[in-house]
Amino acid sequence: MRQDHIRNFCIVAHIDHGKSTLADRLIELTGTLDKRLMREQVLDTMDLERERGITIKLNAVRMQYRARDGGIYELNLIDTPGHVDFTYEVSRSLNACEGAILVVDASQGIQAQTISNLFLALDAGLEIIPALNKIDLPGAEPDRRAQELHELLGDGAKPGEILRISAKEGTNVPELLEAVVRRVPPPRGDRAAPLRALIFDSYFDRYRGAIPSIRVVDGVLRAGMRVAFGAHKDDVYEVDEVGYLQLGHKPTEQLDAGEVGYVVANVRGVRDTRPGDTILDAEHRDVPLLPGYREIKSMVFAGLYPTDAGQFEGLRDALAKLQLNDASLHYEPESSVALGFGFRCGFLGLLHMEIVRERLQREFDLDLISTVPNVEYHVHKTDGSVQVVENPSLMPHGSTVQRIEEPFVKARILAPAEYIGAMMTLGQERRGVYSGMHYLDPARVEFGWEFPLAEIILDFYDKLKTISRGYAALDYEFLEYRASDLVRLDMLLNGEAVDAFSVIIHRDKAHEWGKKVAERLKELIPRQLFEIVIQAAIGTKVIARESIRPLRKNVTAKCYGGDVTRKRKLLEKQREGKKRMKQVGTVEIPQEAFLAVLRVD
Amino acid sequence: MHLYLHVPFCARRCSYCDFSIAVRRRIPVRGYVECVLRELGDLISSGWVDPGASPRGSLYLGGGTPSLLPPEAVATLLTHLLDAFSSTPSLDALEVTIEANPEDVTLSTASSWRRSGINRVSLGAQSFDDNVLQWMHRFHDAARIGAAVRTLRAAGLDNISLDLIFALPPELNRDWSRDLDEALALAPPHLSVYGLTVEERTPLARWISRGTSSAPDDDRYAAEYLLAHERLRNAGYHFYEVSNAARDGHRSRHNSAYWSGRPYSGLGPAAHSYDGRVRRWNLAPWEAYRRAVQSGRSAIESQEILTDEQRELERIYLALRTDAGLPVSAPYRLLPPLTAWVERGWVALRGGRLACTAQGWLRLDSLVRDLTALAVAV
Numbered sequence: 001m002r003q004d005h006i007r008n009f010c011i012v013a014h015i016d017h018g019k020s021t022l023a024d025r026l027i028e029l030t031g032t033l034d035k036r037l038m039r040e041q042v043l044d045t046m047d048l049e050r051e052r053g054i055t056i057k058l059n060a061v062r063m064q065y066r067a068r069d070g071g072i073y074e075l076n077l078i079d080t081p082g083h084v085d086f087t088y089e090v091s092r093s094l095n096a097c098e099g100a101i102l103v104v105d106a107s108q109g110i111q112a113q114t115i116s117n118l119f120l121a122l123d124a125g126l127e128i129i130p131a132l133n134k135i136d137l138p139g140a141e142p143d144r145r146a147q148e149l150h151e152l153l154g155d156g157a158k159p160g161e162i163l164r165i166s167a168k169e170g171t172n173v174p175e176l177l178e179a180v181v182r183r184v185p186p187p188r189g190d191r192a193a194p195l196r197a198l199i200f201d202s203y204f205d206r207y208r209g210a211i212p213s214i215r216v217v218d219g220v221l222r223a224g225m226r227v228a229f230g231a232h233k234d235d236v237y238e239v240d241e242v243g244y245l246q247l248g249h250k251p252t253e254q255l256d257a258g259e260v261g262y263v264v265a266n267v268r269g270v271r272d273t274r275p276g277d278t279i280l281d282a283e284h285r286d287v288p289l290l291p292g293y294r295e296i297k298s299m300v301f302a303g304l305y306p307t308d309a310g311q312f313e314g315l316r317d318a319l320a321k322l323q324l325n326d327a328s329l330h331y332e333p334e335s336s337v338a339l340g341f342g343f344r345c346g347f348l349g350l351l352h353m354e355i356v357r358e359r360l361q362r363e364f365d366l367d368l369i370s371t372v373p374n375v376e377y378h379v380h381k382t383d384g385s386v387q388v389v390e391n392p393s394l395m396p397h398g399s400t401v402q403r404i405e406e407p408f409v410k411a412r413i414l415a416p417a418e419y420i421g422a423m424m425t426l427g428q429e430r431r432g433v434y435s436g437m438h439y440l441d442p443a444r445v446e447f448g449w450e451f452p453l454a455e456i457i458l459d460f461y462d463k464l465k466t467i468s469r470g471y472a473a474l475d476y477e478f479l480e481y482r483a484s485d486l487v488r489l490d491m492l493l494n495g496e497a498v499d500a501f502s503v504i505i506h507r508d509k510a511h512e513w514g515k516k517v518a519e520r521l522k523e524l525i526p527r528q529l530f531e532i533v534i535q536a537a538i539g540t541k542v543i544a545r546e547s548i549r550p551l552r553k554n555v556t557a558k559c560y561g562g563d564v565t566r567k568r569k570l571l572e573k574q575r576e577g578k579k580r581m582k583q584v585g586t587v588e589i590p591q592e593a594f595l596a597v598l599r600v601d
Numbered sequence: 602m603h604l605y606l607h608v609p610f611c612a613r614r615c616s617y618c619d620f621s622i623a624v625r626r627r628i629p630v631r632g633y634v635e636c637v638l639r640e641l642g643d644l645i646s647s648g649w650v651d652p653g654a655s656p657r658g659s660l661y662l663g664g665g666t667p668s669l670l671p672p673e674a675v676a677t678l679l680t681h682l683l684d685a686f687s688s689t690p691s692l693d694a695l696e697v698t699i700e701a702n703p704e705d706v707t708l709s710t711a712s713s714w715r716r717s718g719i720n721r722v723s724l725g726a727q728s729f730d731d732n733v734l735q736w737m738h739r740f741h742d743a744a745r746i747g748a749a750v751r752t753l754r755a756a757g758l759d760n761i762s763l764d765l766i767f768a769l770p771p772e773l774n775r776d777w778s779r780d781l782d783e784a785l786a787l788a789p790p791h792l793s794v795y796g797l798t799v800e801e802r803t804p805l806a807r808w809i810s811r812g813t814s815s816a817p818d819d820d821r822y823a824a825e826y827l828l829a830h831e832r833l834r835n836a837g838y839h840f841y842e843v844s845n846a847a848r849d850g851h852r853s854r855h856n857s858a859y860w861s862g863r864p865y866s867g868l869g870p871a872a873h874s875y876d877g878r879v880r881r882w883n884l885a886p887w888e889a890y891r892r893a894v895q896s897g898r899s900a901i902e903s904q905e906i907l908t909d910e911q912r913e914l915e916r917i918y919l920a921l922r923t924d925a926g927l928p929v930s931a932p933y934r935l936l937p938p939l940t941a942w943v944e945r946g947w948v949a950l951r952g953g954r955l956a957c958t959a960q961g962w963l964r965l966d967s968l969v970r971d972l973t974a975l976a977v978a979v
Contacts, residue, residue, distance in 0.1 A: 529967050530941075552819040553826070555965040557796040557844050559922060561605055561859050562873035565880055565905065568915050574970045586941070 001074045003258040004186040008076045008215065009129075010093060012121055013103035014111035014473070018133040022103060022167035022176075023061070023077060029173055030063040030075065032246060059201065060213055060260050062244040067181045075180065076244075076260035078200065078215075080117070088296060088348075091120050092275040093200040095292060096215035096260060099127040099184030101176065102149075106132040106164070107139035110148055110440065112414040112473035118152070129179050130157045136166040148441050187217075189257025194284035195219035195227070197255075197263070202273040204325035208264050212273040213245060215260050217290060219281065222254035226282035227265060230289040231274055236282045237265035269324040296328045298346025299407070299478065300353055300457050301390040303334060303371035303500065304360070305342030307580060307591060311366055312341045318364035319343060322356060329356055334391065338500040338584045339369060339594070344391055347373075350457050369582075369594045371500045375454045378405040378481055393499035395488040397539050404504075405481040406452050408433075413447040413464070414440070415472035422467040423447055430455035431484075431506060450479060454504070458598070489514055489543075491521070492535040493587045501597055510536075514544040516600045522546040524593040532587050602658040603858040604682060606637065607869030608667040609887050615738045616808070617766070619800035621871035622665050623887035630674045636894040638681055640868050640883075643899075645685060658686055659696040659855035662719075668705035672713035675699070679717040696854040698723055698762075703741040706749035711756035721760040721853075722753050723793070728766065729783040733775050737766070738804070743783070750787045760851065762791035767829065768822035769797055770815045777825045781832045790851035794829045795844050796822050823963050830959040841924045843962045860919045862912075870900075879906050918969050926956025938971050 013019035063075040080093045094100065100121040104110055121128060130149045132142050146159040163179065165172040201213040214221075221227070225239045243251040244261040255261045267273050276293035306315050319331050330346035347353040353373060360366050372392075379387040379395065382402045389395050395404075411432075415423050417439065427434060427449050435448040451460075456476065464472045489510045491501035505513055514536025521534050527548055536544040559567055581588040609623045610633075660682055662675070670678075679697070686695055698721040699714060706724070714722070728734055729743040741749075746763070753761055763784050769775045784792060799806050799817055808814035830840060838846040842860060845853065858865055866874045870890035873882045881904030884890040893900050907915070920927040926948075933939065934950055942948045947961035947968065957965060 529964060529971075551964060551967060552823040553796075553963040554967045555796070555843060555963055557798055559843075559859070559919070560856060561865055561867060561875070562871065562882060564859065564875075564915055564919070565873070565882075567918065568911060571914060571918060571966070571969060571973070572911075574966070575974060578970060578974055 001256065001259065003189065003191075003256070005071055006074045006076070006186055006258045007099065007180055007184045008078065008097045008187060008258070008260055009099040009101060009126075009180055009184050010078045010080050010097045010121075011101045011103055012080065012114060012117045013133075014105070014108075014114045017103050017105040017108070017111070017114070018167045019103055022101070022133065022165075022173070023079065025167050025170055025173045026075075026077060026177065027061060027063060029170070029177060030065045032061065032063040060245045062246050062250075062260065065177060065181070068178055069181075071181075073181055074259070075177075078260065088294060089201075089275055090117055091124065091292065092198070094121050094124040094126060095276075095290075096198055096200040097124070097126055098187060099129060099180065101180070102128050102130045102153075103133050103167075104130065104145055104149060106135050106142045106145050107137055109141075109145050109444065110152065110414070112412050112446070112475040115152070115414070115446070116412060116475040116477075127184050128153060128156060129163070129176070129183055131163040131165050131176055133165055133167050135164045136169050136171065144441070151440070187258030189216065190218045191220060191257045193218040193257075194287045195221055195225075195279065195281040196287060196290055197221055197279040198290050199229075199273055199275055199277045199279065201275060202270040202327065203262075204270050205264075208240070208266070210267040210270045210273045210324070211249070211262050211264055212267075212279070213260070213262050214255070214279060216255045216257050218257050220254050220256050221261075221263060221279070227263075228280050228282045228285050229272060229274075230278035230280060230293065232272065233280070233285050235272070237267060240264045240266060270327045271323065274327055296348070297478075298328070298330050298348065299375065299453060300347045300349055300373050301344060301376060302347070302353060302373040303336060303339065303342050303344050303391065304331075304357065305336065305339035305369045305371075305500075307367040307369055309340050314364065315343065315360070315366055315368070318360050318366060319345070321364075322359060326356070328352065336371075336393075336499050338498045338582050338589065339371075340582075342369075346376075346390070350461075369500075369591060370598070371594070372503050372597055373457055374504060375407050375452075375457065377486070377504060380405065380483075389504075392488055392504045393490075393497070393502040395502075395504055397488065403483045404486040405483050406454055406486060406504075408450050408479045408482050409453050409456070409476040410479045411449045411451050411456070411474060411476040413449065413472060413474050415445055415447070415468050417443055417445050419468045419472060420445060423464075423472065426460075426463060426467060427451075430460060451476070452482075452484060452506075453478075487538045490537050491517055492533075492537055492542075493521075493525075493589070494530075494533055494585055495535075496585045496587075497537075498584050498589070500594060507538075510538055511543050513600065517597055518544045518546040520596045520600060521593055522548055524596050525587070525589060527551045528586075528588060530586055602686065603661075603855055603863060603865040604659070604685065605661045605663060605855070605865060605867040605872055606667075606678065606682065607665060607867065607872040607883075608633070608662060608670060609665040609870050610669050611664070611666045612669065612740065613738050614804065616736065616804040617797055617800070619803050620665070621885040623870075628669055629891075630671060632891055632895075633670075634674050634677055636891055636900075637678060637868050639894050640900055641681060641685065644866060644868065657694055657854065659698070659858060660686070661697075661855040662699040664700050666702055666705070667699050668701035668710075672710045672717070675714060675719070676717040679719070683718050696721055698853070698855060700725065701749070702739075703745040703749035706752050708752050708756060711753050711758055715757045719758065721762070722758050723762040723764065723791075723853075724749055724753075724789075726763040726765060726784065728769075728775065729780050730773075730775055733769060733773050736769075736773060746783075747787060750789065759790070761789040762793060762853070763787065763789045764793045764795065765829075766795050766797055767825040768817060771818065771821065772815060778828060778832075781829060785832065785836045791845070791847045791853065792833060792838060793845050794826075794833075796826060826963055827959055839924070840959070840962075843922050843957075843965060857923075860923050861925075862916055862919055878912075879904055881905075914973055917973055921955070921957055921965060921969055921972075922962075924956055926951075926954040928953055929955045933975070936975060938975065942968065 011019045060078045065073045065075050078093050078096050080090045132145050135142050142164050146162045149157045150159045196218045197214040197216045199212040203211050205211050221242050223239050226236050228236050241251050241264040242255050243249050278289040306312050323329050328348050331343040334344040335341050377389045380402045381400050433450040437445050437447045485507045486504050487507050487510055489503050489505050490497040518534045518536050531550045532548040534546040535542045581590055610625050610628045611622045697719050699719050700723045702725050726746045731742045767777050809816050833846045840846045841852050864876045870887050871885035881901050883900040884902045948955055
């Protein structure tokens, strides 16, 4: 295909603003897929994505389109994930494009995430084609939203020129396709230059290994070639197959500069085909790599433990399998006094963590307990060394610590103006550093805050939604490590610290947290033979205390002939129950207690 | 051999009772006797009743309310039932108990029971407080209890046990201490004291869910249980099981059979039988039982074959219910939970056996659970 007849583009939109529906319409309109084969929202392939209405894994689809100018164009629609956890992936897939359709819900208007992704798209130098979607809905205010888009994009989006579409009904979608052809620039790669292809996604196939989705920037990629990856140049792979993506793999002879497709080269796992990395011709490994590649760093950490110790092996195998397909999942074995053997896992964010946990439970049928998620701390010691701490129970105490640094993020919050007060309060509660706000329009405000990441990983998003009746939106990116007055707070049961309950927390919040956790544990731990003293402590200083009175009696008064069976069955049941409890010293802790500390409010 | 006969009939359901009973104004005496005798015949021919098995056997008429049966019916039943024990050297070597409500005990009835072979009576006294008795749906008043005891003795039935219930809802203002005094004043050689247990689908459970009765209070339960231990000990009784105390030589032989895991056979609706390996039980509703037996079908509803592990669990549980306790081999005696329990005075280790104290019995179910989790195989 001639480069000037290729258009690589993506859709930038907020969750629910209709990205997937629009993709469906484009696929349908170009006749790429038989209508009978169309499943609703074909680009979201994972069940979990469908359920949550979000796109996690990137994907792409190639469409043939006969434009009104008579030319036949190759349109590559590259999907982007739409959640704050996946900013890096978004930027990689944007780099594979020359243009982006910016979809905004005509009734809801621009959301924080849309702005973030739009800025990423502008950073990547993409041509932006704004479109107002859902104009068929009664609440649509296209004029008002068009004005907003104009304010946001300037002359690139004159209110009268912004397309008003209904992806659901198909209204004006043909015009949108024309706009893509007319306005998105064609790729400008050098076919004759040595190969450079950008990986923007990777997928693991059980039989064929990791299969990266790529955009060929320069050169040509064909089967039989020997290639290498910029991140580990010494390994050479032979290309088995190249092709394009069309809701499946369609092999072709070669992929030229400017084209989008996939490559099969017997790569073991997706860890070796990282998004952002460059694929090179093995004979020309010295060419400059494509810019922007970054090791993906985990931001959120939590211990995952099998409820039943016998499932440890199963959990290990399951994590290994997931990691083949998810390079951003990190894990290493750890053990906990309370929970036994498990894994400390690193995630991109809280959503990523929830998705992993759900997949482990659903696809691998595992029953898991997770510890309170936390961030990674940099502990500067008095001897000048720095210790990186991902597990709160390993945080050193006392005099060896000179200072502790925690990650801060730059957050953008969009909220209706009536919630300014509530937003300010929430921001302060979460130790936010306020950096300003401005009105997007008379009704909506954009806030800038800097937050310790630890303050927003637990329930911040839910809280934000609650206090704004669902209208506020959040987006954040990593900023830097900063010193904070942090302490390690332990929960002790009968004097013994339960490692799984330890948290690292700001000194000013420790008392409140400790008190609430102690109260929750008091509710959730059943009375036992001995008194249970629950203490929250910083070092040796106890800051909150509760106690659970011992059982005064637990006896069946009568037991004669027929009752023996009944009683034995009860005992068998109780024994099963005991197995599911975690024993720390003399205290038995039910599973719910571990879950409950995740929901301390 | 130990044989149990379940007599399911009652004039009214007691407020705390979830037993398999049939409330009847008129008792179908003939039908009942016929069914039981037929079942007995089947049992003997099936080999479940082994007359030679134990010279010191027991026969127990429980309920329900066996004392509601006319004395002649009791006589008929006993004639046949005792035949099953024909190889027993003398009838006095046999413990033959009937459960009775105080209001059913008259001199002629008691004398008839005595003549029929009954030599032990378990009297459902429950309390000496008339208000409490009414609340329980009992028909007798406190005065009837004393009268019944005297009548039984006059008829030559000295081996008497009184049942008492404690841990009643506080709003009844029941004076447990006084009730114990009253019971001890009658000097029965055996006493059973049962902590009130709220079972599902009883009038009491409904009262509690409606809020007209208060929920059970563990502290009260514990205090009253310990008081009973103290009083009875001082009066010369020895607790030989969680809820049972006796003077020397008056332990219930029949119930001890259950606690020591010996085989037993049961007749009548809902009755259970156990041969040391298989436990089987009869259809529980009277009508279902009657129809089955009368049409020549088996009265057995179901059975279970106990696994070794289940037998072990039962053995541990039952042994710890008794004062004999559980033999525990030396290494296990040093395990942390056991030593902590000994320290707290919940259990005592004597002669290689682990036995509960009153404080331990109060926590028995928890102790057993923890103990069996340790796999104290001995």
